[in-house]
Amino acid sequence: TTINDSVDTTTATLTASPSVTEGGVITYTVTLSNPAQTPVTVTLSNGQTVTVEAGKTQGSVDFQTPANDVYNNGSTVSVTIENATGGNFEQLTPNPTPAQTTISDSVDTTTATLTASPSVTEGGVITYTVTLSNPAQTPVTVTLSNGQTVTVEAGKTQGSVDFQTPANDVYNNGSTVSVTIENATGGNFEQLTPNPTPAQTTINDSVDTTTATLTASPSVTEGGVITYTVTLSNPAQTPVTVTLSNGQTVTVEAGKTQGSVDFQTPANDVYNNGSTVNVTIDKATGGNFEQLTPDPTPASTVIQDSIDPVTVSIVSNGNVTEDQQPVFTVKVSQALDRPLTVTLSNGDKVTIEAGKTEVEYKAAAQGDDVFKDPGSLTLGVTDASVPGATFEKLEFGSPATVEISDTISEVVATLTASPSVTEGGEITYTITLTNKDGLPINNPSDLYFKLTDGTNIVVAANSTTGSATVIAPDNVYVGANAPVVNAIDSVSGQDAWKFE
Template sequence: GLTLTASNTITEGGSIVYTATLTNPAQTPVTVTLSNGAVINIAAGATTGTVAVDTPANDVYNNGSTVSTTITGATGGNFESLVPSTAPAVTTITDSVDATTVTLTATPTVNENGIITYTATLTGADGKPVTAQNGPVTVTLDSGKTITIAAGASSGVLDVAVGNDVYQGPTTVTESIKDASGGNLEAIAPNTAPASTIVSDVDDTTTVTLTATPTVNENGTITYTATLTGADGKPVTAQNGPVTVTLDSGKTITIAAGASSGVLDVAVGNDVYQGPTTVTESITSASGGNLEAIAPNTAPASTIVSDVDDTTTVTLTATPTVNENGTITYTATLTGADGKPVTAQNGPVTVTLESGKTITIAAGASSGALDVAVGNDVYQGPTTVTESIKDASGGNLEAIAPNTAPVSTIVSDVDDTTTVTLTATPTVNENGTITYTATLTGA
């Protein structure tokens, strides 16, 4: 009889050794033909012969297999009858694990709002492309995104939209491979070297807008807030340094690095005039914060300042001394709580004196005067003329408090001659009466 045996197990890329064995030694050479086309020669006088058959070359795929071979024919040996066994010789071919490298590349440069194309490529140890087999390879990036390499392909791509920021200078976007699997590959080794893309600037405008406390009382505080926003209306933060916002008044607001707004508190004064006032402020310019372009929103921010009533005092003064026949000048003066002059606004202030006379303080003025002529008498010694304020109103003032202290003027004598004249009854009879009359008259 004739039987066939083979190597039980080999690694892919190795050789299977087939052995043909005779029950009795051959008297002449025997030729054994196998089902795989190989031929085994058994020499005369021998009972066995061998042949080595190479298996397919080593590859990167999961493809362990079993090879079954039989004898298809045998001749020679001078045997009366040579019957080959039909039992197959079976060999198990096991995989040798070969790593396939997956490498990531990226578009080297793009503009803001552009597209970065990431490409994952499979290569073998020889650097040649390797294709996915029996299914795709899934490549997971550090960002969590995935690239699919389809079955039959050696690479796959992923397009990623690049955002657009408002900051100066190019930025670098970096991505790398975290892991990869699939494609019937024995082992995939990620090349974790990062792929970088430089994203060039496309100038974007950041708007800075001013708001203010809508209403405050006199002596209160207005808080001005400057806020940075992008084209989408969302807050933008200053970067690598502050933004300086300059107001029409010359004041400045600082928006610190890392912040999207800054504030400025401005104390409100207190005036003596009636009615609320409106304080308006706006932005003239802004710079800094590493922003590509800052556009000031120049719309004014207004604050209504409500009245807190303040009293204005009106005080009367007079010429201290005059001669008879002279003129006394009365002056009414407006002052605030700080003693400083206050001007009438939007109309005059009318000051009424106890004598009924009036002094007018014109709009825009803080005082008014009244001249009063002094008479002349014939009597000895100076006289004193006294006047005071009764009330006052007008000038758009919140409240006017008359200083009612009297003011006095000494009127000095100017000597005047009085004539005394004698008259008598012009005619009388004897034994009658003469009447003499002495009469005083002025000049």
């Protein structure tokens, strides 16, 4: 009897590890619904082959998933049976249901690190560079704390952006700039993490000079005020202190370019001492400038004299007699700070002491005599000077006069005669001129005396005496003659009237 097969189906079903982590192994298992009588070969859609040995219902094969990476590439893998042969089955049919495995990402971190130009000069450019620890699969956008954005293109690990620092200036504002990554997205990374370390750049000052220039009132009158002004070529950020060569200090306030100070010149005086005053800047500090340099040019001011007159005068202290000294007072119109030497018209000099306004001057007395010689003494000022200075305007007063009057002094003309003579002898008559004290005097010109008997006697000029001789009476009688009496009867001469 022939026993014919009834075609019974044996099913080959494929299963797989339900999930693995990237880089892990998927195990594919083929399960037969009946034990195989001969080996069964199953070809999978991924190209692998699974063998179910005779007498068994299962066979397996392992599949190595792609190595672990940093990208978001987790997936589901589906594999089916493409062909199944062997096992001596009436009908071996593959189950078409795919065997699915979820491949999970292992989360690996990609770091975005920010670096920057280590130093630049103010006004320069800082370059910020973002470096990824793995190449980006898609563009990465990085936002910086300064508001800028850096893009790292797909397939690259770096991207950069330039930052313009503030323009160069004159102030001390060198600094360190710190910038960090605030956010980073893209690149298809499993995890993109910003490195929190800031990128630091030192901004160095380029040394620019600010100049402090001193100016002054171009001219003032003595006793006036000089204003000194300091001008900065740039506004000060903090107060600037400027020391001048005259010891004064000028302050320029923060935010300003100028400051001033007043200088009181010496008080007005009477001397020629106009001058030019030069002041410079000794030192300047402050203002937060990179470099503050004083201009060495002096500020010059002409101090002009105000013309103040000084009058030197002389006055009489009153009239005198010929036996007294004429007295004058020499005056100056204001007290001076140094002695004033005054020259009089007679050549004499007097000194008015510093701080005083007058001095007394005594001339020599004319001298008491017997002549009618009243007179006067007139003196004026011819010069005046002080040590170490000259006057702006020196004026002299009018001359002064002292009237000198006579003292009435008597001149005595004394007649003497030979006390006795022999009759017929010679009698000598002598006239002697004396003053009130009996001292002899000289007459200025010849004097002619006439005696009562008619005899003439001449006292010659510049002489004190004069004589004449007459013959005594003579007769024939015994006995002495009567005494001869004579006297001065009159006097005459060119200058006889000059005697007091």
